[in-house]
Amino acid sequence: MAKGEIVLGCLAPHPPHVVYAENPEQNEPFSEGGWEALRWGYHRLARKLKDIDYDCIVVLTPHWMTYVGTHFLGLERFQNISVDPIFPNLFRYHHDIQVDVELAEAMHDAAAEAGIITKMMRNPDFRVDYGTIVSCHMLNPEWSKPIVTISSNRSTHYYSNEVMNEQAAALGEAVMKAIEASGKRVVLVASHSLSHRHFVTEAPLPEDMSREHIYNHSQYVWDMKIVQMLREGKTKEVVEILPEMIEQTMAEAEGGGLSWMMAAMGYPDYPAEIYGYQSVIGTGNAIAAWDPNEATREIVL
Amino acid sequence: MSEEPEIVLGFYVPPHPHPLLAPEQNEGWGRLREAFDTCRQRIEETDADLLLIYSTVWPSIVGHQIQAHPKPVFTHVDDDFHFLGSMPYEFRMDSEYAEKFKDSCEARGLHARTVAYDGFPIDTGSVVALKLLNPDNRIPACIVSSNVYSNRAEQIVLGKAARDAMSELGKKVVVVVVASLSNRMFTEHIDPSDDRIHSAKDDEWNRKILEFFEDGRLEDISQLSRDIHGQIRVSKVVAYKPAWWMAATMGQHNNYDGEVLAYEALHGAGGAVIQLTPAKGGVGDKEFDEDDVEYYHGDRSVLDKGML
Numbered sequence: 001m002a003k004g005e006i007v008l009g010c011l012a013p014h015p016p017h018v019v020y021a022e023n024p025e026q027n028e029p030f031s032e033g034g035w036e037a038l039r040w041g042y043h044r045l046a047r048k049l050k051d052i053d054y055d056c057i058v059v060l061t062p063h064w065m066t067y068v069g070t071h072f073l074g075l076e077r078f079q080n081i082s083v084d085p086i087f088p089n090l091f092r093y094h095h096d097i098q099v100d101v102e103l104a105e106a107m108h109d110a111a112a113e114a115g116i117i118t119k120m121m122r123n124p125d126f127r128v129d130y131g132t133i134v135s136c137h138m139l140n141p142e143w144s145k146p147i148v149t150i151s152s153n154r155s156t157h158y159y160s161n162e163v164m165n166e167q168a169a170a171l172g173e174a175v176m177k178a179i180e181a182s183g184k185r186v187v188l189v190a191s192h193s194l195s196h197r198h199f200v201t202e203a204p205l206p207e208d209m210s211r212e213h214i215y216n217h218s219q220y221v222w223d224m225k226i227v228q229m230l231r232e233g234k235t236k237e238v239v240e241i242l243p244e245m246i247e248q249t250m251a252e253a254e255g256g257g258l259s260w261m262m263a264a265m266g267y268p269d270y271p272a273e274i275y276g277y278q279s280v281i282g283t284g285n286a287i288a289a290w291d292p293n294e295a296t297r298e299i300v301l
Numbered sequence: 302m303s304e305e306p307e308i309v310l311g312f313y314v315p316p317h318p319h320p321l322l323a324p325e326q327n328e329g330w331g332r333l334r335e336a337f338d339t340c341r342q343r344i345e346e347t348d349a350d351l352l353l354i355y356s357t358v359w360p361s362i363v364g365h366q367i368q369a370h371p372k373p374v375f376t377h378v379d380d381d382f383h384f385l386g387s388m389p390y391e392f393r394m395d396s397e398y399a400e401k402f403k404d405s406c407e408a409r410g411l412h413a414r415t416v417a418y419d420g421f422p423i424d425t426g427s428v429v430a431l432k433l434l435n436p437d438n439r440i441p442a443c444i445v446s447s448n449v450y451s452n453r454a455e456q457i458v459l460g461k462a463a464r465d466a467m468s469e470l471g472k473k474v475v476v477v478v479v480a481s482l483s484n485r486m487f488t489e490h491i492d493p494s495d496d497r498i499h500s501a502k503d504d505e506w507n508r509k510i511l512e513f514f515e516d517g518r519l520e521d522i523s524q525l526s527r528d529i530h531g532q533i534r535v536s537k538v539v540a541y542k543p544a545w546w547m548a549a550t551m552g553q554h555n556n557y558d559g560e561v562l563a564y565e566a567l568h569g570a571g572g573a574v575i576q577l578t579p580a581k582g583g584v585g586d587k588e589f590d591e592d593d594v595e596y597y598h599g600d601r602s603v604l605d606k607g608m609l
Contacts, residue, residue, distance in 0.1 A: 081420040086362050088418045117489045125387040126378040151327045156539045202363045
């Protein structure tokens with residue numbers, strides 16, 4: 001069996017607004033559009049994914065928050081409606097998700113072997129979080145591949161941003177071992193924004209783009225700093241300054257997604273492909289990808 | 302319309318699913334369940350016509366969300382404790398009160414909205430409270446969220462808005478706050494028989510807060526919220542808010558008969574079932590120097606001042 005590998009890593013923010021704006025048949029509300037800079041970026045990344053041979057999408061989501069260890073989806077199918085608890089007016093999405101349980105169990109076992117507290121989630125009534133659904137829908141609207149969802153252990157809340165970084169890195173290394181042993185070709189997804197301070201009011205028409213802007217300039221400056229460093233391949237440095245960024249911008253990287261993915265990919269020193277940046281209800285959202293294959297790596301924006 | 306709302310009882314209950322799903326697995330969880338059952342009986346003995354829940358585990362961002370679906374039906378599973386089982390529910394909500402509460406919030410400057418969507422994810426704490434305190438849906442209920450960015454002023458105004466709506470509709474109300482005391486859980490899976498409060502410090506603080514509750518000193522606890530947050534609350538949100546809301550909703554005083562029906566560990570967190578009954582006499586003679594708030598003015602635009 002050939003050694004498994006990560007064929008792409010994606011920073012894929014999950015504001016439900018982008019699915020709402022797409023008007024897919026799975027989502028109940030109707031929109032007049034909005035947030036095109038993000039959606040068009042997602043469209044382009046989704047087209048790239050179509051040209052990549054892969055078996056599974058593995059996503060770490062901050063909207064499955066666990067305080068007791070790291071959990072993995074452990075049943076083959078989840079069919080339900082996902083209603084966003086924050087934006088139920090925008091996201092009521094009927095989903096039918098296939099899970100690669102074999103890979104999930106392998107990751108669970110590898111993480112446990114590395115000393116990480118773990119749990120398989122086997123309750124058939126469990127509702128898959130909307131972070132997973134939004135990121136996966138935008139990357140693969142046909143849902144043609146199975147997924148694995150990994151919960152976000154809230155070590156930032158319980159300990160510190162630095163401890164989160166260390167634990168997420170350990171999880172990333174364990175996940176990489178499991179992928180290599182599986183022989184599978186895997187796309188990793190860190191499902192989160194950059195700066196994450198929201199407005200606490202919403203426009204009467206949520207997709208009214210005349211109302212959309214970053215929460216404040218400080219958030220924007222931080223976001224641009226991170227995007228520039230990613231362009232320059234400084235992923236190790238980005239992870240090192242994440243604790244400060246999280247402190248300053250309430251960055252959603254606090255859930256461990258980017259730290260986990262960069263560790264799993266061995267901290268790429270090549271340029272990230274940047275697909276878009278836009279604010280959503282004040283938060284800063286960048287879509288980026290890391291392509292280990294130099295022949296297909298490109299400068300997108 | 303009466304000027305002062307009629308609040309017949311107040312309860313402070315924990316958000317964890319253990320008393321509902323696994324009371325037999327740990328003696329303490331069983332005692333919490335018995336305390337819930339006692340509260341249920343006492344609620345049934347009242348002629349309350351609304352059960353209003355403030356849940357610390359229903360976070361909101363866009364203002365304050367108020368559950369208004371007349372009959373929400375779903376099967377809920379907890380993110381952490383999914384292995385304890387599922388929580389199927391069908392509740393009866395007071396949509397009229399929900400709408401009035403929202404209007405009252407807006408009249409006091411708060412951003413608020415009702416939610417009434419099939420499949421909306423009602424949080425673990427609210428599901429546990431409603432299934433154990435009101436299992437037959439005898440009393441219609443309402444649930445209000447906890448805004449992640451809100452702080453003292455906003456919470457107090459939110460409580461006053463809840464009172465306004467009660468008064469306008471002439472409701473007799475049972476107020477329920479869903480919150481832990483200390484909220485630090487063990488970060489590893491434990492044998493249920495090994496459960497205990499996470500640390501001696503958390504336990505000591507919890508017991509001090511329980512003394513206040515037993516003396517009916519709700520307003521004093523409200524005034525101590527910032528200290529409580531700093532000492533025994535994991536910094537998931539900006540502040541320990543439930544006492545602010547509960548005190549503002551029940552009337553900002555210390556005139557209660559307090560009873561701690563149970564205090565136990567829930568995977569390390571402090572879980573207590575507490576009853577407050579409005580009474581004539583009270584404890585304490587303090588006045589406080591933090592200003593009372595009637596209207597919420599929103600952001601103060603600090604960031605826009607002094608810009609170059």
